[in-house]
Amino acid sequence: MTTDQQEKAVQTVPKIAERPTILLLEDDLLLAMDMEDFLIERGYAVAGPFGRVGQALDAAKDMHLDGAVVDLNLHGEMSFPVIEFLRANDVPVIVCSGYAELPELKQKLTGLPLLPKPWSPQKLAHLLGDVFASASR
Numbered sequence: 001m002t003t004d005q006q007e008k009a010v011q012t013v014p015k016i017a018e019r020p021t022i023l024l025l026e027d028d029l030l031l032a033m034d035m036e037d038f039l040i041e042r043g044y045a046v047a048g049p050f051g052r053v054g055q056a057l058d059a060a061k062d063m064h065l066d067g068a069v070v071d072l073n074l075h076g077e078m079s080f081p082v083i084e085f086l087r088a089n090d091v092p093v094i095v096c097s098g099y100a101e102l103p104e105l106k107q108k109l110t111g112l113p114l115l116p117k118p119w120s121p122q123k124l125a126h127l128l129g130d131v132f133a134s135a136s137r
Contacts (some may be wrong), residue, residue: 011024020044021034023136024036024048025053026049044132056079068082073136097115098116
């Protein structure tokens with residue numbers, strides 16, 4: 001095959017759309033694995049899951065993200081630095097937490113969609129459609 005023929009062959013191969021990448025920050029390993037599987041089944045690529053705020057921040061700085069699902073309390077450390085970084089970079093965030101309804105925390109989370117724990121696949125699917133609509137297939 002000549003170089004021209006190779007170039008034409010490459011041009012005719014349809015490009016596969018990249019899957020939207022969702023950062024997953026969750027310190028409970030079983031929940032993280034379940035949520036990761038759930039996101040992958042729905043056509044997302046998952047960055048993580050990460051179990052620590054520092055890990056998620058380091059990763060988020062070096063990649064393009066289409067959205068994030070973030071646990072609020074990670075081994076006693078609140079994930080507000082990650083949430084603030086993502087919001088500052090226009091990355092849609094879903095906060096997954098059993099603490100999100102507490103008045104002092106709810107005020108800090110104004111405008112963010114909340115996924116209560118224990119999380120429901122139906123509720124997450126609904127939020128994915130609403131929050132990540134532009135990133136979903």
